Amino acid sequence: MTGGTAGAAAAAAAGAAFASALPAGRWSQDGAVVDAHRLDRSGWRPPGRPLGVAFAGGVDDVRAVLRTALASGTPVTVRGAGTGLAGGAAAPDGAVILDVSGMNRIRELSVPDAVAVVEPGVITDDLDRAAREVGLSYSPDPASSAISTIGGNIATNAGGLRCAKYGVTRESVLGLDVVLADGELVSTGRRTVKGVAGYDLTGLFVGSEGTLGVVVGATLRLRPAPRRTVTLAAFFDSFGAAVDAVTAIMATGIVVAMAELLDGPTVRAVDAATGGDLADAGQALLLVQTDGAGADDEADAVEAVLRGPARAVRRAADPAAAAELLAARRAALPSLERIGRVLIEDIAVPRSQLARAAARITEISAATGVRIFTIAHAADGNLHPIIVVDGSDRLNGTDGTDGPDRAADEIPADVWKAADLIFQTALDLGGTVTGEHGIGALKRRWLGAELGTANHSLQQRLRHLFDPTGILSPGRGL
Template identity: 60%
Template sequence: MTTGHLSTPATAAAPSAAEWLPAADVAWTSDAGVLESRRTDRSGWPPQGRPAAVVFPRDAAEVSRVLRLAHEAGTPVVPRGAGTSLTGASTAGTGTVVLDLSRMNRIVAVRADDATAVAEPGVITADLDRAAHEHGLRYAPDPASHEISTIGGNIATDAGGLRCAKYGVTRDSVLGLEVVLADGRRIRTGTATFKGVAGYDLTGLFVGSEGTLGVVVSATLRLRPLPVETATVAATFRDAATAATACLALSATRVQPAVAELLDAATLTAVDAHLGTTLRARGAALLIAQTDGLGESALVADALRPYAESVEVSGDGTALLAARRAALPAIERLGRPLIEDIAVPRSRLADAIQEITVISARHGVPICTLAHAGDGNLHPIIVVDPAARDIPPAARRAAGEIFALALELGGTITGEHGIGTLKRDWLARELGETNHGLQRQIKDLFDPKGILNPGKVF
């Protein structure tokens, strides 16, 4: 194993990674085991080769120094949090340096009077939420991976989560950022206030950019009040399309559940096998709706009953939400998941679910579908042989048809997971030539040498 610290090189010549890393002042390693562990992410699809080194900065100054040296040398840098990306956004191949931000994990402040928090990128999402709870507040974004995913990774992918139906995705909770640019310069964007419209929205530009424009080293985040009352409605249905239709009736009540999660029969079967539950026996689809407004649960239950096989209301939805969060680990036990993430208008949710069933049968590939039904975001998860070195042709064709379906229904190829490496070929089709070209120009402006997370998004 080689370890050391990065320092400013004595010569102005552009060194290779092997030349500038050993002269160090920031902790790093080239240990083969560590390199292999940072090579891929939760998407499971490996890049070509493996990184040259992993760097572990502890503060913004160290990040700035690393990027300045990498920029001078032309060394590609892959920012990384917990590696929970589902699209290959944090994979690192030959010659790259992984910038592992997990040691920058301080919750700098929780400002209860302002309902804001300041956090470093390595803070675990659920830890920030728990810290906010101590002040009668909460951090609303809660991806299913909230116990392992990081704030920086959530910002990089504009992650959603179970509560996004009411509180939006990560972008809706980010007020301001401190960012290190590709050449090592540090900038601040946004404000510490809920309102702020001075200049272009650079904060919004960095959120969801997957580490291709800069590295977030601090974030000012909006917190929300803890609800006075929380209730959970669990409704079972004869199929997932009927459950999706029921969601339209629910929207007509003008009640906005904080959570509205739909699981199809295949997903319920996988969860039962994983957790020892009996959810599938109750019906072929399950809708979990959680309200956080006074008296809202009764209205939700009444709206669902005409469509449902059964409806139950309880004050504690902990077990049901735990089952929903366990869906991906449960599916991972079946094989290697190719996790898709499309969104369609809520009025087309049932159409999307029905057509995904047809696509699954046409190509002979198993698909487990779960959805953030409150905002039309579906996760049709294709399960393939874990021994496959590449995505099997039938799975590729099914995935392509799912993306095409989303666009045909007026939706998008990604609602919250981002583009990474797995959806690059589809981005231009959604954006169109002119829009896609403008976005590439933005990338070139912020990262003229193309060192930041190369091969991702574009």
């Protein structure tokens, strides 16, 4: 909070109120603690300084924080693992950071009902591993699944590597427990396969980015664990040729579990970070996975399609070999973060427009002089054009300490120009400015262009209905 003596006094009073509302050890205003929790993975650094960090151990803690925030007019930023890529969990000046990562229990795994009941801090991969121990699986698979939380996945309606076959997070959420801005606890949805009673409030909360309430529990759909998976890695002379190969695969009628595409610059960055030699095999890498009882037959058909246009194809049927191939995809973002400050864009276009979008991104990079590395969930038309600003503008300093705070206004003009052109390309091709990362703080300037005035106004009125005083995630989302 700012504003001289009066602001300092208000901040001190608010801090004392949160300290008294929470059990001992669950509130901190220590500088190092605040610094460790104030940012997410987006690279966005809001100006100013958050008030403190509230560590929720249960639902009562979340309710106490929101009641205190409402009474004091203090903004609240909800945080899980901080893996968000749109600035949604980067806390603004004077905000309370509500950390729900300690609410990390899997409360139920029901084999007969094929559901899990979990708290928001459960790690995505941990839930999938627990489900597989009883013959089930949790299908959503964001690239950050080893560290991202279920609550964060729900907040952004996270996608991931297996979306083409299993859908985004929303398709796996049956019901939610949510604390509203005034501290009221509500439950939505169900645990049955079917259910149409009332409006779909569960679907409304999924992807709302913490602007309508705080998710404190989730009932999630599980699916049978695939009995078999086969992974193929195909190398191409160009990104366009790889896109054409994906189109040919889809034309066969096979619904692959995964089709991940990395362009040449990204492959070279992965090689530099891992000591690999993938770039020697081609200028673009396509990873395709089939699963289920027909995995081998489907992989045979996919491989037959790939053998013509691809320079080389590698096949892995055992988990260890498949994990080695997929490691390149999961290493892509960390490898680019080694080069410089990354801004991860997240557009989606109709699959028929994927090649045009990829070609346009290459043209934008050449026209603006901005380095753009492209990754794609190719089977569902979701592209991640990743802008790397430069090595001297890293998120962290070379000594491991935080670099200077940087607001959106300090992002170079040519980078904003490239982003403008990327998002306009998505809209021109009938797509969206975000397929899975959310609007957060970094994409608000483009949201109106996609929604239109009437739609945008309606959604803002909905937000005001749930949060009349605007304490939840101000400056984020709508």
